[in-house]
Amino acid sequence: MSEERRRILVIHGPNLNLLGVREPGHYGQMTLPEIERELAAIAGSMGYEIVSFQSNHEGALVERIQAERERVRGVLINPAAYTHTSVAIRDALLAVGLPVVEVHLSNIHRREAFRRHSYVADIAVGQLTGLGPDSYFLGLVALINHIEGFRGLPRAS
Amino acid sequence: MSEERRRILVIHGPNLNLLGVREPGHYGQMTLPEIERELAAIAGSMGYEIVSFQSNHEGALVERIQAERERVRGVLINPAAYTHTSVAIRDALLAVGLPVVEVHLSNIHRREAFRRHSYVADIAVGQLTGLGPDSYFLGLVALINHIEGFRGLPRAS
Amino acid sequence: MSEERRRILVIHGPNLNLLGVREPGHYGQMTLPEIERELAAIAGSMGYEIVSFQSNHEGALVERIQAERERVRGVLINPAAYTHTSVAIRDALLAVGLPVVEVHLSNIHRREAFRRHSYVADIAVGQLTGLGPDSYFLGLVALINHIEGFRGLPRAS
Amino acid sequence: MSEERRRILVIHGPNLNLLGVREPGHYGQMTLPEIERELAAIAGSMGYEIVSFQSNHEGALVERIQAERERVRGVLINPAAYTHTSVAIRDALLAVGLPVVEVHLSNIHRREAFRRHSYVADIAVGQLTGLGPDSYFLGLVALINHIEGFRGLPRAS
Amino acid sequence: MSEERRRILVIHGPNLNLLGVREPGHYGQMTLPEIERELAAIAGSMGYEIVSFQSNHEGALVERIQAERERVRGVLINPAAYTHTSVAIRDALLAVGLPVVEVHLSNIHRREAFRRHSYVADIAVGQLTGLGPDSYFLGLVALINHIEGFRGLPRAS
């Protein structure tokens, strides 16, 4: 595997383009570009880069996961609403066979009962929920650690 | 609040004293003292210290949570088997009113169905599962971040 | 808010482009353009105009709802099949925070059991089912009445 | 059928005599007589008159529905609490074989889980919920439209 | 009906573009183009031709089904992940009113519990599961037989 494949695919599900705007009580005030800048910085400090993709279309998410199969080493995914309804995204993740870390900004256990079920959780390495943007940031660290066999926080170089 | 109260209570539930020994397929090979050393280091880098407690006794866990109420700023808890059966620990956490982050070494969504339900999850800030010892390490960062209003990885000082 | 924002977004879910064609036993014989003409007339008589959108794509419906957030005062929605499966549309409606009235042409309580559950109903102002095109027409009156604090039928001016 | 049979039976279930008084958060501030005056006006504009009946007694409601069988052309019913518990009212409506429109002032999908089930919904033409008094007013229009084969708002004569 | 309408629409749901690549344990090693070549040959031997469509987008599948309504005599569908979640595809199939045969490469009864429910099965003529590519090939024969009133294997001409 070549060096430039040290990439992580970051997938954002539906309505996350509104982050920082909609329902700050549930989702906080940081916007998606701000989150991605921070993700890029963290990835960089660990020798990785990120490829981000947000879509409100289930099919587009499926296809992007498929398309990156050969180009990335893992998937950090916030499936948002599709967490609870999309077998297609589950199947796409199963098909590419990459390690997956699932993240949620809000605590899905505090909300409507239907939000407790995830079609991704049992095929992921692990899941982080309720930590706001930290779900992404720490989830990224966990994913790279998992891939590299690292543990804990990235060491200052 | 005095300076020395910058403490986090770390609670380990039943059988975690065997960590690194029992069922490494589910729980990994790191021992509890090793995890606690790393937790102390991370806490230290963020201006905190940790107070750890492992017990196989539900009542002892309840009492330690009660006892630390005035002495810590948050609780990092791996309730282990009591996750699924203890309303008493839930009530102790509700009683002390401190922010809680729940962690699990293994992916509870991949195991027996009864492990999917947690009596802590909906009263916690958030939950990290399946990340091995990183569930603890990143969970600690998330908890201190939550308390301090920080976000992301601790900055090298 | 400027005057030209006296607009209602009318959302039609999947397969409603076939209205008047498919299964007249369930859905009647009026076509979508005919329904929209009547909706426009009713809206006009109440000082409003309508913006209509039909799509068979869940993501497209999500995005249109997002896009109209600043431009309309309420949403009249017939989510059709997505009523029962789309958390993404629910989340989009929650995100824009506009008053919603949900309508169904057929009586969803008389059909397959899965059609009784709606992901929209509990976040809507109200729901009209089984009234044929009147579900739309009267739903529009109800929505504008709700926004304006009116009640009953629009008064002849 | 004679001309004077252009009547609609309006049935109000238990506790609706308190309308405008009890729990305005759920049920609004309009009283039952005020609602009935408006209903009469709307019916009149459509060539109909209404016959109203409120009772807190399930049996009385059953008997009034039976008694009007030959005298009215449709039933507009807010079964209130009996929506969820009365098979007897369902059977009375089945027995008279008249078209029924079911209305609820509040959004039954937002309240206790038991309020989501209606013994009337699947035998009614349709159902309007959550629109406040408009559930009645628009429900009446829908019912007369259904009977007459009309559609949309009554035309100014 | 003209001669050139002796066509069958073959619909492939999400992730089937990866066939032959992903999870060969579940789905086998034949690719989609290989399957379609064989389908075309079988159809040809029975006096039919096939029109194929694969999409990862639920809406695109809905629209293609709608679009072919007048042009084909039946639908052979492998809804893949949408089998379990799409009421919209069900409604599209209901709307076009064509005979449908549902096929699955893998045995859906041997996998996760959620895969046992199909939104298509009860509106289809029949279902073939677990036969690998034969689910398609034999399903096509069954569909044409159903349309033509044939039975058994196509006769050598």
Place this chain on the structure above:
Amino acid sequence: MSEERRRILVIHGPNLNLLGVREPGHYGQMTLPEIERELAAIAGSMGYEIVSFQSNHEGALVERIQAERERVRGVLINPAAYTHTSVAIRDALLAVGLPVVEVHLSNIHRREAFRRHSYVADIAVGQLTGLGPDSYFLGLVALINHIEGFRGLPRAS
């Protein structure tokens, strides 16, 4: 394994002796002997012969499956009513360890809810439902294909 073992056991469950007689709406008009003649022809064209057995006795079906263990290469079974109630037949099929294809003349998904559960489906290679006698004919092809590693329709020799 000797040549004469190229045999398939065809098992017909209870009431199938009435085929062509009872409820033609569900089961069609072809009789069991007619179906078996056609099965024999298809098998013959693929180098196989069939051994058929119909019984209304659960125990007799169990025993015939046991008895043929060494003599056949696969089982084509229509368990009829025992599909839904017989663990004994399931256990017999498990015991003989032969490949099984399950067939149903009618579409079991369109009938009473209890007909949707099969004690055979998850231990079979696959299942064909709703295709009338074609369920048998195509199921036989699928079974021999599965045994021989063939695919598609038998080639004219």
Place this chain on the structure above:
Amino acid sequence: MSEERRRILVIHGPNLNLLGVREPGHYGQMTLPEIERELAAIAGSMGYEIVSFQSNHEGALVERIQAERERVRGVLINPAAYTHTSVAIRDALLAVGLPVVEVHLSNIHRREAFRRHSYVADIAVGQLTGLGPDSYFLGLVALINHIEGFRGLPRAS
């Protein structure tokens, strides 16, 4: 006990006053007075008389059952809609401690699922359903037989 207490209380639940009128498909064409005449004749031939009571009011039914406690030797009851919803009638029957036979004109197992549950069945001697007026007539024989220790048809005297 005096001779004139050889009486049976016959209870008819809500809407049964419409018998012979409403929904003859479910309930047949015999009216309640006709049924009661026949019941009186059968009772007479067995040395009993009947006391009949029909009400649409749950409370009235409760009170009549209470009132007859000392005056009758058994209760023949068709609770109609209250079969499925009335604990009060169950409690009244328990309170009077008389033998009860429950009857239904229509087959409650063929109708809506909620009609399968009876609050009376497990405290009754037995239940007759689906036999039309014969449910009453034969139920009366069964009840008197049960009281008298008779069996079979009343003997011609």
Place this chain on the structure above:
Amino acid sequence: MSEERRRILVIHGPNLNLLGVREPGHYGQMTLPEIERELAAIAGSMGYEIVSFQSNHEGALVERIQAERERVRGVLINPAAYTHTSVAIRDALLAVGLPVVEVHLSNIHRREAFRRHSYVADIAVGQLTGLGPDSYFLGLVALINHIEGFRGLPRAS
């Protein structure tokens, strides 16, 4: 239909050969031959004869039902334990298309929960439970009445 076809098939399920012996608390003290003698007498008084069959074998019961299809006008059945487990008997009854009355000696609503479900009840004319041998005797009257359009008790000739 010839005169000698005025016959009723009386089917007794498993363990009923022990009647009068086993568990008299549930089943009474009358033996099966005694019951059959009385049934014959009642049938005779109504111009019918009975054909009785008891078996502990599900398959034998199925076959007898099939065999009598052309020879009897109705089936009086006490399926005993098979009531709750036999789809095969249900299918046999559906196949012969004769009117069926289902009887139970004991009150199935007072016993184990699994005894409340019957695979026969919804395809029968009606059901009599809990009346001891009277379930048979009155059930026979009901069945012949149903066939002949009679009602009430057989008239003394």
Place this chain on the structure above:
Amino acid sequence: MSEERRRILVIHGPNLNLLGVREPGHYGQMTLPEIERELAAIAGSMGYEIVSFQSNHEGALVERIQAERERVRGVLINPAAYTHTSVAIRDALLAVGLPVVEVHLSNIHRREAFRRHSYVADIAVGQLTGLGPDSYFLGLVALINHIEGFRGLPRAS
């Protein structure tokens, strides 16, 4: 509020008029008038008087609760059978907005499963079950204590 409004409404549900008579195993031997005399004495000792109402009619209970809204300070209710079936009484209690204490003579947790659910419990201050007449007597103390901010037993004056 005037002095004479120091009144408590005591509501007794259906069949409680038989108290002391029916089923003493469940309900004890004290009659309703005896209980009310004792209630009056206790109320008197606490500066209150009681207004009692028993009815077997759900509607009558609803109306009495409504009627006393302005005249009493709290409701002590034994809804008896309506505990488990009456949303109308629940709604009446919600409508009057008075503090409610729910009492049951017998232990509802030891009886039929349906008696465990109460439509009143979650809107009451509290519930006393299984204490016989003490449920009433102590419930009255609890209710007046709740209203007055008292606690424990009434002090001897």
Place this chain on the structure above:
Amino acid sequence: MSEERRRILVIHGPNLNLLGVREPGHYGQMTLPEIERELAAIAGSMGYEIVSFQSNHEGALVERIQAERERVRGVLINPAAYTHTSVAIRDALLAVGLPVVEVHLSNIHRREAFRRHSYVADIAVGQLTGLGPDSYFLGLVALINHIEGFRGLPRAS
């Protein structure tokens, strides 16, 4: 039995040592010692004394119940969190065979669904919930009344 055995065991479950401190919204402001003082006074006025025990340890509660078996005449228990999870306490109560009254400070019917189930309720004499400290005080009166055959409030001596 000697005079000094006129004792009641009062058991307080986990976290009740925090009473008056934690969550006053649910549990009020009285502390456990204050409650016990009042309990002692009430018991004294009725000729009894109390023995109190609070523990956060399920096993300790079990052992204390066992140990007091011969020394007390009844048990007043607030099992707190163990209400919902401890079969061991249920078994200990069953083992000692003493009369038990179960009390809860808060209304368990208004809180999380899991709090509605009690492993004690169906083996207790009765249950008092939602009355704050009065649940204890009145529960004690009820328990002693039950033991002594008293009824109502203790008489001033």
Place this chain on the structure above:
Amino acid sequence: MSEERRRILVIHGPNLNLLGVREPGHYGQMTLPEIERELAAIAGSMGYEIVSFQSNHEGALVERIQAERERVRGVLINPAAYTHTSVAIRDALLAVGLPVVEVHLSNIHRREAFRRHSYVADIAVGQLTGLGPDSYFLGLVALINHIEGFRGLPRAS
């Protein structure tokens, strides 16, 4: 009771004739004759003899249980697949009223969910599962001990 009645009936359900052949992973390698020889030896050492019966026919098992009613003192039964589906065998065991010990070679709690339910367990003295042939051997000791009032291992004579 004569001496020669010191017999135990040993019942083996369907497919157990294949023991030692089918699925040794679940059922081990000992054959049924080998098990019976050992059972005979154990019985002999305790003064008993065994009567064995294996059948794949539910009805045959029912009849053998009936037939041995007077001739044996207890039943050792491995109902195999009929454990989960046969009410008829349950009823036969209830009818003969003999003590029953139920045994399973494999651990039914580790297999498919439907194997956890037994129609025999709650009417048996006890159950042994998962011990391989020891389930039979030790079950026989337990059964004879139960009959004789013995306990523990048979004493060497």
Place this chain on the structure above:
Amino acid sequence: MSEERRRILVIHGPNLNLLGVREPGHYGQMTLPEIERELAAIAGSMGYEIVSFQSNHEGALVERIQAERERVRGVLINPAAYTHTSVAIRDALLAVGLPVVEVHLSNIHRREAFRRHSYVADIAVGQLTGLGPDSYFLGLVALINHIEGFRGLPRAS
């Protein structure tokens, strides 16, 4: 492994210290020391010794299981009440990885529904229930047999 490790850990759950005292109807009259003496004798005859531990504390049971991990060859456990509620004991048993046999004195299938579920059964070798002290005695034989590859009763040496 040294000779002195031929030991079996015998674990007795909560309330078993009362054996022979509490509820003899369920648990018999033998005391725990008596059972242990007999167990020691049986073990001795098979070349083993036993280590016994009873506790009412879940945590103490967990710790003893952990502590004996290296010192015993198997665990004979009667988890009593913790059977149904303790995931911690399950996890301890999983952690030590020793063969486990689960025993119950009473027949858990005849009691409250919650006693049918065991957190131990599916991780044990097997389970014996309902045999009184024989559950222990025969369970010990089964466990040692399992460890040693023996079968049947211990041979007299």
